[in-house]
Amino acid sequence: MTTRIGRPLLYTAYEQDMSLLNTPAKRGWTLILGLVAVSLPFLLQDDLLVVMATAFVAAIGAIGLNIVTGYAGQVSLGHAFFLAIGAYTAAALSGDPDSTRLIGFGITSLPIWLLAAGLVAGLAGLIVAPLAARLRGLYLAVVTLGLVFIGEHIFKHWRDLTGGVGVGRPAAVPELFGIQFAVDGATFTKAQKLYLLMFVLLVIFGVLARNLVRSRIGRALAAVRDRDLAAEVIGVDVTRYKMIAFAVSSFYAGVAGALLYVMIGFVEPGSFNLAMSVQYIAMILIGGVGTISGSVLGALFITLLPRVTRELPAVLPFISASSAAGGITVFQVETILYGLLIIGFLIFEPRGLFGIWIRVRNYWKSWPFSH
């Protein structure tokens, strides 16, 4: 279509207007971004690739939280609970069936345990959803907080499934088309394979979520978020859409949970605590509430942040690498940074990193005028 080069707004069909990449420029930049992302495994060190892969998985989880909190406006502190359900469903399904200590079914095919993890978590979300239909704001936050504590208790004590505190169990085994992703291969290292796998999964789940939120369901969710009473009046079935939001969000959390420990290869039941939920909230707040690309940006930011702070002791002598050395440790710096960043973003740019990007883009898009 040569007519639309330089004329991005000359839509001659609704398909063009509605398509995800509706201008030639967007198509071009997305292609470049995709190429860069695919070429990174051959440019970066393996340890950084593992961090990136973890960030991609976290992004899937953040997208999930953004659907329920950013789009549907239901504050959820229980994200860690759903991540845990996904992680253990996948680990149990692909676990060693001959093990006497742990439950295992030996199904190592990635699509099967990934889907199962999502579905089981989604089901759990569906069970919790009726609470959301009755509660709002702070009350809902407290109830979902309760979920995390119940979850923590169960996972600590259900040793057949989780292996128990301090012991844990092996994570899900990723195998697809006969390829084992979690071991070094002849042509690709483990990190390279995992990076590419997680990238592809993020693209798939990202596009699915993007299409969901710009459809009828997404508009209904936004209506519920903006004013549930008004949404009800214009014909949105609020209870139904709140349930959809929780189910979809939990599905994403389940998927993310299943993949999250594949990189380390080990799941520890103590990790699914409140701090993890807060971390995901930080991701969407810093990335951008109510945006898919913001979730991805936030997840990358939060996951890569520790990598940066680890370098601090070399630059700033008063920060120590471990608590034994005295002074302020990198872990404390990290926590302080989270806090400062969340406060800073809420005050100065509530739309998060995505909002900053929008501002930068609009500044240049409107050049040489201001509007």
Added chain:
Amino acid sequence: MSTVTAATKVTTIAARIKERAVAKPNVIALREKDLGIWQEVSWSQYWYTAELVGHALLALGIEPGDRVAIQSENRREWLYTDVGTVAVRAATVGLYPTNPVAEVSYLLRHSGARVLIAEDQEQVDKALAVADELPDLERIVYLEPRGIRYRYDDPRLLAWPDFLALGHEHRDANPGAVEERMAQTRPDDVVTLIYTSGTTGPPKGVMLTAANVEFAIHELVEHGGFTSPPPSSKDSVLSYLPLCHVAERIFSCWFGAGAGVCVHFAESIETVAANLHEVQPTILFGVPRIWEKIAAGVQIRVESASPVKRIVGGFWLRQADRLGGLLAENHGRHTPKTRLLYAAGYLFSYRALRDRIGVRKVRYAASGAAPIAPEVLRFFMGLGLPMHEVYGMTENTAVATANRPGRVKLGTVGEAHTGVELRIDEQTGEILTRHAGTFAGYWRDPDATERVIDPDGWLHTGDVGELVDGTHLRITDRMKDIIITAGGKNIAPSEIENALKASPYIKEAVVIGDRRKFLTALIGIEPDTVGHWAQLRRLPYSTYRDLSEKPEVIELVQQVLDEVNERFATVEQVKSFRMLPKLLDHEDGELTATQKVKRTAVAGAFAELVESMYGGGGR
């Protein structure tokens, strides 16, 4: 002088579109924004519908020489009707959608139109209000059924789909009837009546024949009288000025028929800026008012931008002025120096700026239909827009002179086209033209025809002008508008008025002073820009009148006037001015349909204001 070999084979716009429909059936001919997207019409669909309109007109008993009127905004049906009418050897009569009832009545009665295509309820109401005085009017076809269908039961009314259904029936019963009629076309068939806007007296119907139109297409389109290289199917235009005017007809209809240019219809005159941005046409024609408005808009928006943008934008706008000056000195051609300067400006500002105002892809821009201040042209040249002032009038099918790409002289309307004989009357200084595009006469007004076409075939244009360097024509003013002061000085008011209108704050300026001791002016402000200016100064105002009578605004206008006065000799300086208390309007008879000021009407309507400037009875 090239003559059209009319006697042997007559081509018409209908025949040309039929040819295109056969040669390139699936190439896009028209686009119109409807329900949010640009709906496309290919050449074969274009001809299919136009031929259907032809059949429908035959079914209604339209005979060769009959008139078919259309009163509508620019849209696909306008062109279908025009082409279909020409195909059955009838003549199209365009009415401005803004024409009030009285003028609609006059135009329909005078033209004796048998069929009227009316856009919507508003236009149908106008026609029905006077329909009983119009014995010739048999059918009113409406395009938009809203408010008409199921409510109006006048037997003359016919919906567009029913009209096309008539065409279908007729085509099935008489296949090839339209083509038969087309084959009988003679070069002296009147294909359209174009009513001149009539700044003085009632409008006159200019009869343009098939040969006239063919000459114009040959000269302006195929021969590349305007653009270089000539227009092709790769070009696109935006149709937004009234199609009843000869200028828009050239760019929307004849450029399409003659060269296959793709025509985009703007949604309405209010959305032109947005539509321009979407369409990014390659050829753009505008009347001075449009160019002035775009230039003023750019100025205001840069001024109100954030600090960095204001500084950078302002700097490059000043450079654009300088660049425009350099380009104008070199006849619109680049020198290495201007190329370098432009490249830098393109990077920092002009590319984005041109994109924002919708002219990034324009390879040829023209201003015509009224005189324009050279500063405005220079500004656009500096932005990298190949800007050309062109000249022509309905009576010579708009074929007279044009600034050719690379041979531009600012302040002139350019050189005569190749097939045009042009001379200046020695006594009166009037511009005369002679060529095959000279019209066949005024409809039902042979006396008026005799007054403008002399026995040798010279057309008296009514414009006074002179040749600059023996090639380029400079127009002084309309002959009737020349002011002779009480001191006996001849003054061309339009030059002063255009200099005033070049300011972004002034929309209308009417210079007065015929048989008076000194010149005065009535000034109408541009409400958008002055309103913005007032806002920046925290100057509260309510209505247009309130705003224009603020002492601060009067002072602002005085400043503009002082600057303009410096450029003129003492006798040509405007000594006093008054603010017009209202926006001039077509409905009130102060403007013509093409937004030209009717001087006598304005001077009459605001006689008190005028007299107050001359001290009550200062004659």
